[in-house]
Amino acid sequence: MIHIVDYKAGNITSVQRALSHLGVESVITPDPDILRRAEKVIFPGVGQAASAMEVLHARGLDAALREAYARGTPILGICLGSQIVLEHSEEGDTACLGLLPGMSKRFVFSDPSLKIPHMGWNRIKIIREHPVLQGAAADEEFYFVHSFYPRPEDPECVMAECEYGSPFPAVIGRANLIAAQFHPEKSGPAGLRILRNFAAWNGSGR
Amino acid sequence: MLSKRIIACLDVRDGRLAKSIKFVETKDIGDPVETAHRYYEAGIDELVLYDITASSDRRDIMLDVVAAVAAQVFIPFSVGGGLRTVEDCAKVLLAGAEKINVNTAAVQNPQLIADASRAFGAQCVVLSMDVLSVPPASGTPSGYEIVTHGGRTRTGLDALAWARHGEDLGAGELVINSIDTDGTREGYAINLTRKIAETVRIPVVASGGGGEAEHLRQVLTDGKADAALVASLLHYGITTVAALKQYLDQNGVKVRIT
Numbered sequence: 001m002i003h004i005v006d007y008k009a010g011n012i013t014s015v016q017r018a019l020s021h022l023g024v025e026s027v028i029t030p031d032p033d034i035l036r037r038a039e040k041v042i043f044p045g046v047g048q049a050a051s052a053m054e055v056l057h058a059r060g061l062d063a064a065l066r067e068a069y070a071r072g073t074p075i076l077g078i079c080l081g082s083q084i085v086l087e088h089s090e091e092g093d094t095a096c097l098g099l100l101p102g103m104s105k106r107f108v109f110s111d112p113s114l115k116i117p118h119m120g121w122n123r124i125k126i127i128r129e130h131p132v133l134q135g136a137a138a139d140e141e142f143y144f145v146h147s148f149y150p151r152p153e154d155p156e157c158v159m160a161e162c163e164y165g166s167p168f169p170a171v172i173g174r175a176n177l178i179a180a181q182f183h184p185e186k187s188g189p190a191g192l193r194i195l196r197n198f199a200a201w202n203g204s205g206r
Numbered sequence: 207m208l209s210k211r212i213i214a215c216l217d218v219r220d221g222r223l224a225k226s227i228k229f230v231e232t233k234d235i236g237d238p239v240e241t242a243h244r245y246y247e248a249g250i251d252e253l254v255l256y257d258i259t260a261s262s263d264r265r266d267i268m269l270d271v272v273a274a275v276a277a278q279v280f281i282p283f284s285v286g287g288g289l290r291t292v293e294d295c296a297k298v299l300l301a302g303a304e305k306i307n308v309n310t311a312a313v314q315n316p317q318l319i320a321d322a323s324r325a326f327g328a329q330c331v332v333l334s335m336d337v338l339s340v341p342p343a344s345g346t347p348s349g350y351e352i353v354t355h356g357g358r359t360r361t362g363l364d365a366l367a368w369a370r371h372g373e374d375l376g377a378g379e380l381v382i383n384s385i386d387t388d389g390t391r392e393g394y395a396i397n398l399t400r401k402i403a404e405t406v407r408i409p410v411v412a413s414g415g416g417g418e419a420e421h422l423r424q425v426l427t428d429g430k431a432d433a434a435l436v437a438s439l440l441h442y443g444i445t446t447v448a449a450l451k452q453y454l455d456q457n458g459v460k461v462r463i464t
Binding site: 047120 | 208276278299302409464
């Protein structure tokens, strides 16, 4: 059973639809007590870091996520969820969850042909093998929509990179946390495989 | 580097896949859910479901189509046609669409773009525009005018100015549908698409006129489009998603190969 964190951050039902297609049971919950006891957590998100953190804090979900991480619950962050697991975001100069040291950064390009947001399909390059990334083909593409990206302090936390202007971390993680900047639920069969891998993962990673 | 996207457009009338002929008549060419799933399996990058149902009291059928597509298609898709209010948009997003697509309603009420963008984020809001080439005039200096109702209604709006305005209001993407090339299968409107792509900083999708893979290559390179919309090319089995992508890949256009 996977619990999906509900904090008013975008259309999280698409994650649930993808899981039910895979035959994986899931529940969407705004309840911090349920999250504390959850077997597995998906932390999705579309929107802005500051308003997301406000809602998380108001509902006590920030503390619950920190506890779940500390007790070893496997957690999958998606999109905004991969940014606000870090300590800080440049978006609205926001203090974030701090599960991993680092910050999320804004894309800055001098080349006007590099549009922001980075929206569409792009390939990732796996830097470090991880059970959740298992089975990926070389140069497999995933669907991205974002203007900020996660930059963990420790390069060992970068599992995969994507290139847009220059390389940026596309999948980050440590121990029982893994987080993708792209949307696995919108990335066709390649994305579904990541969700299936997560459903089977016991949380032992790097 | 981002891949160029190929987007299949499905016109839906009363819950059935329709092909409009010069915007007037339509004929039933299949089941939209089954077709959407088939293109998904074939590796299409994105879908547009466009509701062309004439009567507004039958629009809820579209929400069922959207929900059924969302349950089995795990790529982004947008929904358009008849969305006049933020509440209309919220309904299709809740049913499972990734983006909403506005056209005539945005011309009549540009605030809809701003309101939807604030409510759902710019990445959710696609502004479609039907464009007709006209002799340059004071109101339309670019020589491209925005039209509605399939080209029958002129608006006096300059297409480049409207594209900029749409971006300023908060649209996250533009679909440029050329009335001049639509249905011709003789190629996309390259100059129009390039002019708009050079004017805005949001992605531009070319629509209207695609008849073969080379037309896609042209508009994705010379036309500077980020994506190309295809409809009858696929619906009538003239080509396949795989064949289009293979041609583009072999001719220097980066596309997602599955």
